[in-house]
Amino acid sequence: xxxxxxxxxxxxxxxxxxxxxxxxWAIRERRxxxxxxxxxxxxxxxxxxCFSYAAGLLVADPALRVLLETATWLGIVWTGVTFLGFxxxxxxxxxxxxxxxxxxxxxxxxxxxALLVTNPVHGAFWTDFARDPVFxxxxxxxxxxxxxxLVVAAxxxxxxxxxxxxxxxxxSYGPLYRRESAAVALSPIPPGFALxxxxxxLGPVPQLQLAPIxxxxxxxxxxxxxxxxxxxxxNPTTSRAAERTALDDLxxxxxxxxxxRRVVRLNPAAETLLGVDAATARDRPLxxxxxLPVQIGDDAPDDPDATTxxxxxxxxxxxxxxxxxxxxxxxxxxxxxxxxxxxxTYAVSVSRLTDPNGTHVGYTVxxxxxxxxxxxxxxxxxxxxxxxxNLRNDAGLVHGYGEILRDRLDDxxxxxxxxxxxxxxxxxxxxxxxxGTVDRLLAETDPEPTxxxxxxxxxxxxxxxxxxxxxxxxxxxxxxxxxxxxxRPDALRAVVENTVENAIDHHDGEGTEREDGGPWVRASLRRxxxxxxxxxxxxxxxxxxxxxxxxxxxGIPDHEVEAVESGRETALEHxxxxxxxxVAWGAAAIGADVTYEGREPRGTxxxxxxxxxxx
Numbered sequence: 001x002x003x004x005x006x007x008x009x010x011x012x013x014x015x016x017x018x019x020x021x022x023x024x025w026a027i028r029e030r031r032x033x034x035x036x037x038x039x040x041x042x043x044x045x046x047x048x049x050c051f052s053y054a055a056g057l058l059v060a061d062p063a064l065r066v067l068l069e070t071a072t073w074l075g076i077v078w079t080g081v082t083f084l085g086f087x088x089x090x091x092x093x094x095x096x097x098x099x100x101x102x103x104x105x106x107x108x109x110x111x112x113x114a115l116l117v118t119n120p121v122h123g124a125f126w127t128d129f130a131r132d133p134v135f136x137x138x139x140x141x142x143x144x145x146x147x148x149x150l151v152v153a154a155x156x157x158x159x160x161x162x163x164x165x166x167x168x169x170x171x172s173y174g175p176l177y178r179r180e181s182a183a184v185a186l187s188p189i190p191p192g193f194a195l196x197x198x199x200x201x202l203g204p205v206p207q208l209q210l211a212p213i214x215x216x217x218x219x220x221x222x223x224x225x226x227x228x229x230x231x232x233x234x235n236p237t238t239s240r241a242a243e244r245t246a247l248d249d250l251x252x253x254x255x256x257x258x259x260x261r262r263v264v265r266l267n268p269a270a271e272t273l274l275g276v277d278a279a280t281a282r283d284r285p286l287x288x289x290x291x292l293p294v295q296i297g298d299d300a301p302d303d304p305d306a307t308t309x310x311x312x313x314x315x316x317x318x319x320x321x322x323x324x325x326x327x328x329x330x331x332x333x334x335x336x337x338x339x340x341x342x343x344x345t346y347a348v349s350v351s352r353l354t355d356p357n358g359t360h361v362g363y364t365v366x367x368x369x370x371x372x373x374x375x376x377x378x379x380x381x382x383x384x385x386x387x388x389x390n391l392r393n394d395a396g397l398v399h400g401y402g403e404i405l406r407d408r409l410d411d412x413x414x415x416x417x418x419x420x421x422x423x424x425x426x427x428x429x430x431x432x433x434x435x436g437t438v439d440r441l442l443a444e445t446d447p448e449p450t451x452x453x454x455x456x457x458x459x460x461x462x463x464x465x466x467x468x469x470x471x472x473x474x475x476x477x478x479x480x481x482x483x484x485x486x487x488r489p490d491a492l493r494a495v496v497e498n499t500v501e502n503a504i505d506h507h508d509g510e511g512t513e514r515e516d517g518g519p520w521v522r523a524s525l526r527r528x529x530x531x532x533x534x535x536x537x538x539x540x541x542x543x544x545x546x547x548x549x550x551x552x553x554x555g556i557p558d559h560e561v562e563a564v565e566s567g568r569e570t571a572l573e574h575x576x577x578x579x580x581x582x583v584a585w586g587a588a589a590i591g592a593d594v595t596y597e598g599r600e601p602r603g604t605x606x607x608x609x610x611x612x613x614x615x
Contacts, residue, residue, distance in 0.1 A: 009137050009208060010057040016191075016215030017050030023222055035090030041082035049075025050212040057137035065140060066120075066129060072209075073116050073125060076195070077151055080158035081109045083188065087162035108154065115147055124148070132207045139207045144199060152199040159188045187221035190214035253346075253367040256353065261286055261296055264362060273335065273367065286365070292333055296350055296363055332370070344371045399425035445488050447590075452492070452545045452610060453483035456525050459496045463504060463521075470504045471514060475524035483525075485545065486613040491589035494582050496547065499606050502579040503551035511552035512601055521551045528609070543612040552603040556580070561596045583608075 024043035030036045049072055056068035084105065088096045096102055119125045124147035132141035166185040194211040197203055253270035255263060262285055266278040274281070274289045281289060331348050346367040353362040402422030409415050453476055460474045477483065500523060507519035514520050528546045564580045583606075587594045593609040 007058065007135075007137050009135055009139075009210075009213065010054045012213035012216065013050050013054030013057065016212045016219065017047045017054060019216060019219030019223075020044075020046040020050065023219060026223075034092070034094065035086045038082055038086035038089055042079060042086055045075045045078040045082055046215055046218075047075075048072075049079060050215055053209060053212045057139065060131070060138050062131075065131075065138065069129075069140065070116055070119070073148075073151070074113060076155060077109055077112045077116065080155040081105055084158045084162045087165040091165050091168070093165070105158070112147065112151055119145075125151075134205055134208055139205075141207045149199065152195060156192065156196060159192055163188060183221045183225035187218040187225075190217050252369070255286060255290075255365040255367075257286060257296070257363040257365060259360070259362055261363070263289075270367070290333070290335070290365075292331070292348055292365075296365075332374075333367075335367075344369055345374050346370065395425045395428040398428075445490055447486045447488050447613070449484050450487050450489050450492055451483050452485060452547075453477065453479070453525060455489075455492055455496055456523060456547060459493070459500055460523055462497075463500050467504050467519065470507070470519035470521065472500070472504070473520075473522040475522065477525055477527060481527070483527075483545065485610060487590040487610070491586040492610070494586035495590070495592065495594075495608055498579045498582045498586070499547070499549045499608060502583075503549055503553060503604070503606075505579075506556075507551065507553040510554070511603070513552045519551070519553070521549065524548045527612075545610040545612060547608040547610065549606045549608075550599055550603060552599070555598060555602065555604050556596060 020043040024040050027036055052068045052071035056065055059065050059068060085097055115124045124145045126142040126145050126148055129142040132139050163185045191211040191214040194214045198209040248267050251269055253273040254267045255270050256265040258264050262283050263281045266281055271277055276289055332345055333348050334343055334345050336343050347370045349366045351364045352360055353364050399422055402418050402425055406415055406418035409418060460472050464472050503521045504519050510517045511520050526546050528544050560580060564584045583594060591611050595607045597605050599605045
């Protein structure tokens with residue numbers, strides 16, 4: 001059967017070498033990318049191995065046959081070294097390639113090369129070299145020396161280590177690099193087993209080395225990785241670099257902890273904040289450097305020094321699952337900065353750190369400097385409190401005096417002035433109430449199921465009661481339909497109330513819908529688009545409740561709308577009140593869109609599009 005193809009072992013070996021040359025040619029343009037240069041070295045070693053062995057099978061001259069066998073061993077020696085170099089650099093461990101450990105491995109290759117060239121002197125690789133033809137080719141037999149066995153063992157260990165790195169990448173990064181890593185990890189197995197079997201003289205024809213022939217399936221697997229899987233167009237180096245960047249380059253201090261709450265790693269920002277270097281802090285309890293407000297993790301021991309806060313994104317070599325803090329609140333801690341910046345306030349967040357299999361392996365603690373944010377929050381609270389208190393008291397006083405003056409004055413001009421005082425005092429009081437609404441919007445309350453139809457109906461009823469002279473029409477959708485969405489009720493009420501009230505409060509009494517020109521407003525509600533069956537994360541795709549509020553007033557000045565839409569309040573774009581801002585901030589809190597447009601023959605049409613969220 002074997003004689004049907006003359007010299008088939010040589011042909012198979014030539015095919016393995018040709019495949020290596022072809023793959024090297026195919027990836028030559030990607031030189032400089034992680035792992036490519038090393039892989040070119042792998043192919044050079046493989047081609048040397050395969051071509052030398054194939055040529056040797058066709059040569060009977062003893063001296064030339066020994067020379068070709070030496071070249072074959074040269075390929076064996078360097079295939080393992082270069083393949084490990086490729087695996088290290090491809091998987092983002094190029095620092096190891098530059099380490100003393102890898103230098104030792106390369107030194108082993110150089111020493112083996114020197115011993116191989118001088119083998120006739122010492123016989124470290126082989127002795128008793130003799131012709132032993134089989135299948136019509138010039139195979140040879142010899143007694144493998146101690147260094148020959150060592151090279152085969154080292155080759156096996158180096159290739160196995162490289163395969164381990166590739167498999168680890170496959171498991172760590174999931175489907176992202178799965179196909180290429182799997183293909184390249186499997187490719188060394190056929191020639192590797194064949195080499196070990198030949199070295200141990202296993203099989204019916206021990207003098208024939210099948211490893212060069214087994215490079216044919218090896219080449220096919222590598223070709224798949226290069227072509228279909230686009231191996232060098234995306235590689236794990238990117239992911240590993242991103243991980244290091246996420247931890248080391250972030251401005252926020254980050255501490256990685258083991259399950260026993262001892263420090264595993266600090267990023268540079270944490271070193272600066274805590275005033276300790278990572279090497280000193282490693283394997284010591286975090287409590288020695290940082291007194292956190294509460295205990296880390298639900299499974300933590302009763303240790304008052306082991307502390308934590310609420311959840312946040314993790315960092316490091318694993319993944320971080322969010323873990324809620326006590327009552328869902330954000331904990332803070334004050335730290336005297338080691339940089340001399342004084343006492344700073346940090347928001348503390350802790351995440352469970354898990355490995356690729358989802359096993360809980362530790363925690364990440366993130367400290368976010370919120371000193372300036374807390375200072376601004378306190379300033380806003382004080383200003384808001386003073387503004388509301390003074391406006392309420394002073395506006396009430398002025399309003400009362402205005403009423404008294406109006407009732408006691410006979411001069412029409414003075415009565416008009418008293419009316420103006422009373423109106424402006426009422427406007428100031430309303431401004432104070434809107435400031436209170438802003439304060440509530442900043443509180444960030446939780447969303448809950450809310451019936452939008454009932455909200456609109458209640459707001460219109462309140463507006464009719466408050467402004468009896470105004471005409472407020474209402475057009476609601478079918479009461480039997482589901483008008484519920486999950487939003488913050490306070491934010492929704494702020495949007496609906498201010499949209500209706502603004503239309504009434506800023507009316508100039510020269511409307512077109514009523515014969516007397518008095519205030520006229522119409523509010524309508526409808527459901528727009530969306531399929532209740534098509535949902536994403538609790539939000540019905542495209543489904544929205546649309547509230548439209550129309551009036552026949554003087555219209556909103558363009559510069560006021562532009563100021564709100566641009567998010568800027570400047571000297572040139574100065575809104576006359578907080579109403580439009582309250583609508584904008586409330587809409588942002590519930591994910592709604594607000595548009596303003598003119599209405600013919602006069603007036604404004606405000607459209608509020610509210611997303612329907614079930615959970």
